[in-house]
Amino acid sequence: MVKVIVKPVVADTSVPSDMRLRRAExxxxxxxxxxxxxxxxxxxxxxxxxxxTRASANDxxxxxxxxxxxxxxxxxxxxxxxxxxxxxxxxxxxxDISGRDVIGHIIASTTxxxxxxxxxxxxxxxxxxxxxxxxAGPGGWLQVFLNLLIATNEDIASLIEVYAWPRTDEQRxxxxxxxVDLVVVYGDNHTIASVTSQSRVPVVPYxxxxxxxxxxxxxxxxEQYDGLAMDILMYDQGGCLSVxxxxxxxxxERVQQxxxxxxxxxxxxxxxxxxxxxxxxxxxxxxxxxxAMDPAADIAAxxxxxWTVVVYEESDLIVSATHGIVYVVHGSKAGIIExxxxxxxxxxxxxLACGGDLAVENWISDLHETGISYVCRAGExxxxxxxxxxxxxxxxxSLV
Amino acid sequence: xxxxxxxxxxxxxxxxxxDFETLIRDLFAYQYAHNAxxxxxxxxxxxxxxxxxxWTEVPAVPAQAFRRFDLSCIPxxxxxxxxxxxxxxxxxxxxxxxSDESLELYEISLRTNYYxxxxxxxxxxxxxxxxxxxxxSSLSHMLGALDAxxxxxxxxxxxxxxxxxxxxxxxxxxxxxxxxxxxxxxxLGSVQLPLGSRxxxxxxxxxxxxxxxxxxxxxxxxxxxxxxxSHCFSEYGMxxxxxxxxxxxxxxxxxxxxxxxxxxxxPITGRDAKSGSYxxxxxxxxxxxxxxxxxxxxxxxxxxxxxxxxxxxRAADAELRGCSLTAEELWSRS
Numbered sequence: 001m002v003k004v005i006v007k008p009v010v011a012d013t014s015v016p017s018d019m020r021l022r023r024a025e026x027x028x029x030x031x032x033x034x035x036x037x038x039x040x041x042x043x044x045x046x047x048x049x050x051x052x053t054r055a056s057a058n059d060x061x062x063x064x065x066x067x068x069x070x071x072x073x074x075x076x077x078x079x080x081x082x083x084x085x086x087x088x089x090x091x092x093x094x095x096d097i098s099g100r101d102v103i104g105h106i107i108a109s110t111t112x113x114x115x116x117x118x119x120x121x122x123x124x125x126x127x128x129x130x131x132x133x134x135x136a137g138p139g140g141w142l143q144v145f146l147n148l149l150i151a152t153n154e155d156i157a158s159l160i161e162v163y164a165w166p167r168t169d170e171q172r173x174x175x176x177x178x179x180v181d182l183v184v185v186y187g188d189n190h191t192i193a194s195v196t197s198q199s200r201v202p203v204v205p206y207x208x209x210x211x212x213x214x215x216x217x218x219x220x221x222x223e224q225y226d227g228l229a230m231d232i233l234m235y236d237q238g239g240c241l242s243v244x245x246x247x248x249x250x251x252x253e254r255v256q257q258x259x260x261x262x263x264x265x266x267x268x269x270x271x272x273x274x275x276x277x278x279x280x281x282x283x284x285x286x287x288x289x290x291x292a293m294d295p296a297a298d299i300a301a302x303x304x305x306x307w308t309v310v311v312y313e314e315s316d317l318i319v320s321a322t323h324g325i326v327y328v329v330h331g332s333k334a335g336i337i338e339x340x341x342x343x344x345x346x347x348x349x350x351x352l353a354c355g356g357d358l359a360v361e362n363w364i365s366d367l368h369e370t371g372i373s374y375v376c377r378a379g380e381x382x383x384x385x386x387x388x389x390x391x392x393x394x395x396x397x398s399l400v
Numbered sequence: 401x402x403x404x405x406x407x408x409x410x411x412x413x414x415x416x417x418x419d420f421e422t423l424i425r426d427l428f429a430y431q432y433a434h435n436a437x438x439x440x441x442x443x444x445x446x447x448x449x450x451x452x453x454x455w456t457e458v459p460a461v462p463a464q465a466f467r468r469f470d471l472s473c474i475p476x477x478x479x480x481x482x483x484x485x486x487x488x489x490x491x492x493x494x495x496x497x498x499s500d501e502s503l504e505l506y507e508i509s510l511r512t513n514y515y516x517x518x519x520x521x522x523x524x525x526x527x528x529x530x531x532x533x534x535x536x537s538s539l540s541h542m543l544g545a546l547d548a549x550x551x552x553x554x555x556x557x558x559x560x561x562x563x564x565x566x567x568x569x570x571x572x573x574x575x576x577x578x579x580x581x582x583x584x585x586x587x588l589g590s591v592q593l594p595l596g597s598r599x600x601x602x603x604x605x606x607x608x609x610x611x612x613x614x615x616x617x618x619x620x621x622x623x624x625x626x627x628x629x630s631h632c633f634s635e636y637g638m639x640x641x642x643x644x645x646x647x648x649x650x651x652x653x654x655x656x657x658x659x660x661x662x663x664x665x666x667p668i669t670g671r672d673a674k675s676g677s678y679x680x681x682x683x684x685x686x687x688x689x690x691x692x693x694x695x696x697x698x699x700x701x702x703x704x705x706x707x708x709x710x711x712x713x714r715a716a717d718a719e720l721r722g723c724s725l726t727a728e729e730l731w732s733r734s
Contacts, residue, residue, distance in 0.1 A: 250631070281667035281679055282698060284461040292444035293437040293461070293469055299444065 006171060007119045013171050017179035022158055029155075032098050032126055038083045039123040042156040046148040047080035052213040055148070057140025058394055063270045064235055065109045071234065072113055072382050079385030080120070083241050089124055092396045099399035101124030104180035106132045106195055108167065108187030110299040111239045112141040118184055119145075119160055120386065125399050128159045131174055135166035167191065173198060182399065186304065204398045206391055210239040210319055211381055213256050214336060216354045216363055224353040225265035227379020231351050232266065232326050234382040236274050240348040241374075244320045245327045247336040255330035256298075259311045262328065263300045266307040280323060281305050282307050287321040317343040333366075341370035348391070349374035351380040351381040405501045408686050412509045412659055420467040421455040422663060424684050425428035427693045428458045434473035437465070438692050438705040447585040456663065460682050460696035466494035466640045473693040474499050479690070483538035485639040494639045496538065506642050507545045509687045512659040514546055517599065517646055518574060525563055527577025527585055537691075538639050539602065543576060552577070556585045563591055572596035573622075574623065576635075577615060578603040592626050600646070602635035618650040636711070640695055642687035659686040664703040666697070678702045679710045700710055 014154045026035060051074070056066035075171065105342045107115045115131055118144075122129045132137055142162055149157040165172045177183070177199045177204050184204045185195045213228055231243045248255040283303035291297040296313040306353065307324040314330040316339055331339070340347065350372050354360050360377070367375045373392035374384065389395060402410070404426055408414035409438065411423065414669070429449035432439050442448055444461045451460055457538070466485070470476055480503045485494035498506060529537060530551040531544035549567070552559035566573060573593050579583070579601045585591075593599075599621050612620070621632050629649045636654045637646040645654035645662075656662060663672055664679030673679025681699045701709040 052526070156532055276668050278667055278680075278700075285667050285670075286464055287697070289460075289462045290465055290468055292441045293465055295436075296439065 009169055013175040016175065017130055018162060019130055019161060019179065023056050023126075024348070026155055026159070033096050035126045036089075036096065036124070038056070038153065039156055039159075040082055041090075042149060042153040043080055043085060043120055043123060044073075044082045045154045046145070047077040049152065050145070051077050054142045057144055059114070061335040062112065062140050064112060068234065068271055069112055071230070071271075073141075075385050076113060076117070079387065083394050084386060085124060087276060089396065090295050091387075092394045094125055094396045094400075097125065097400065098277065099171040100181035100264050100394070101179045102128040102130060102182075102200075103399060104130050104132065104183040105177050106183060106185040106187065106191070108134055108185070108191045110134075111235050115142045115162075115240055117272075117390075118147050118186070118384070122399060123156065123159060124187065125396050129161070129398060130162065130176060132172075133162065134165040135164060139164055146185045156368065167194070174232035174258075174273045175245040177201065184399070206213050208260065209346055210244045211241050211349045211351070211393070212317060212318075212340065212347055212349045213243045213246045213353060213378060213381075214363060214367075215246060216352065216356075216359050217254075218331070219355040220258075220261070220353050221355050222261075222265070224355070224378045225261050227353065227377065228262060228353050229265040229269040230271065230379050231381040233269055233271050233324060236318055236323050237325070238323075240296075241284075241384070243381065245316075245324060245329060247315070247339070248330045249336060250266050250327060250330055252330060254329055255311055259298075259300065259309050259328040262326070263307075263309045266309065267302060273304070275322070276304055283322040284308065284324070287325055290321070291325075315339060335365075337366050337370060340367060340372060344371035347372055349376065350380045351376050353378035405689060408659065409505060409508055409687065410687065412505070412512050412657075413669075414512075420659070420684075420686070423659075423686050424455045424458060424661075424693060425449070425452065427686060427689070428452065431473055432693055435468040435471060435539040435692060436472060441465075455661075455684065458684065458694050460693045460694040462696050463494065463638065463640045464693070464699070466496060467492060470495065470497060472497040472499075473690050480537060481541075483541065483639050484536045495689055496639050502642070502687075503685050503691055509643060509657070509659065510542050510545055510646040513644055516657070518600075519572070520558045522574040522598065523566060523569075525550045525552075525559075525566070525573055525575050527552045527559070527575065527581035529553055536588070539578070539637070542637075542644075546571060546576075548576070550583060552585070556581070557588060560585055560588050560591060567592060567594055570594050572598070573599065574598045576600040576602070579612075582621065583617070586620060590624040590626070593627055596631070597627055598627070598631045598633060599625050599627055600635050602637060615650060630698055638697075641683055641690075642689070643683075645684045653704065655706070655709045656683075656707045660684065662703065662707055662709060664701055664709065673703075676702065682710060711731070 030038060059065050079340055099122060104184055105118045115133065119129050119131065119338050146160060148158065155167060180201060182202050182204065183195060183199050186206045192207055196203050213231060226245065236243060246361055248258045287299060288299060291299050298311040301308040301309060305323060310325060311329045312318060312327045312329050315329045315335055318327040320326065349365050352360055352363055352375065364375045373389050407418055407425060410637045411418055421501060432442055432449050438461060441461060445459050447457060447459045465471060472479060474663045476497060479497045481498040483496045485731045487554040503603045524546055526548040528543065528551060529540050530553055531540040533553060534540040550562050582601055618632055622629060632649060643656055643660040645656040647654045661684045663682045666673040678700050681697045681701050683695045687691055700712040702712060703709040
């Protein structure tokens, strides 16, 4: 039986998953070299089919609308060619090298593509995957991906099991730890600490981070502000690639001009607006009130709760308190680089809004030197391809 | 003309029939003039003493503001007392600063409110620390001001023995305590309180114990203390609020004294929630003299036409989110 459909629960927690046996059986039928090749071919074919069909999850059941998800999904799928996948494998020296037999993926996140990319990485090193989604997590997009894998190659698809349960279900958590050889966990500090303390196998943690943007001292085109608006509002500012702080090179006068242009771009951003719920509105209202009381903050906001631009006196990385709040701070280039360097372990990526190519090149180079691995142009932050080194680490090698 | 504090005291003591609206607007004008963070919020909202036309328009501060700012109309150095939401430390807790006048008003109002509902003849036992040991706990201060006879402190076993000894006297006892403290005490064994005794629970469980649904908790109180449902009360109060609300019986709704008004706000529209629908509680408390009189909470509730409300949990934003860092996480890594 192919065990790839998203399941609500594990049927019998007293017996570990038979994934290890299934993978061993596949390795008897194929050599590891052939299995890795088959995985690459299957992923590439499934991605091609996905692009052709543009199959989507049911918007009514997912936290984010498909039109938003496809902005991230399309560049990812386009990078899943056989050539790109082998290039990734070779860049980490992982050709013909196997990962752990079975990898557990704990996804404590609502962003829909985290599980997809995590499974792809495991397949590229020939590992089996047992995926734990949150109790109310985003299963629909993963289901679409798994259906495409089944249709492409059932053997490769059989290397994946997906379940959903709340993190407080200790019995099923233990079952997972007893069934895998390594755990990859995506979540907040609490989740990671909890998994690390309970797991008997090594844990690869991907903690929560935020992203930033820089407006260098150069001419900025309207489409670049539009790009910044996308980088802020994608996934309702809930992803690790969502921008929370915009650093403006220049003085207070310039930062106010830039904040105004950013506000205009946020107003016209074509991304679908999230539903105004009581919880969301209460949270945003509270955050705006607290900011209004802060003498260092100058606020501009939309009528609803979608976005809030805060010009802030402190030139530091500032985390949004809740949905759609972005801080705009200013400083010299050296000052901004210093702040980014100081906070680099908390920054996932930086997008740049600048018209001049030379200035962009200089900033990219300087930002890379601070330890930021992912620097891109405004509007591209939430669209990384498979080569993106999340947390700046070797993604495949960490699975060995 | 009397000073504003004196006018509020007169209202509290029932010596004046000055209308609430005039007083809350005068309180707003005073706090707008003397409380800088609050004034900034009002200016941002475009609401000043000159533009506000109705008491419902007076801007509210979020309860969280008491954590972030020193909300005082006098310099902090001149304040008479400060209460912390945790009762023990200012770190990340709400801080409610009181002037001499506002502290006096607090004590007058809490006694007036309490004794308008509960008998002065009952012996009062408090399941909480003594105010001398917890000088920054508003709850301990309140029970001190009510001349509680015994405090549990940190030794519930000894407190229970003292309570049992007190039951030998037939005088009714009012047992006032945090839900957590009462449950802890009852875990040591039940206590048969004298006929006519009352129990008042407050404060919830604050994540320190397994949460009990209200019906189970009330069942525990009734059985463990031998009191009728009509003699079981809940108190709704908070560090950021000077006045208290009480409800009677498991199904009772909370009511406050005449110097506080409460609305249920739909945060999406900013207007009163539709009748029968829940909203978030916004309190207009004349006794919040030195801080801010209008407080916006995250407490979800349904309110009736008389202004009495029933709680429906808190407007906690969705726990599950993307892979983005929170401010708390950023701080915790600093």
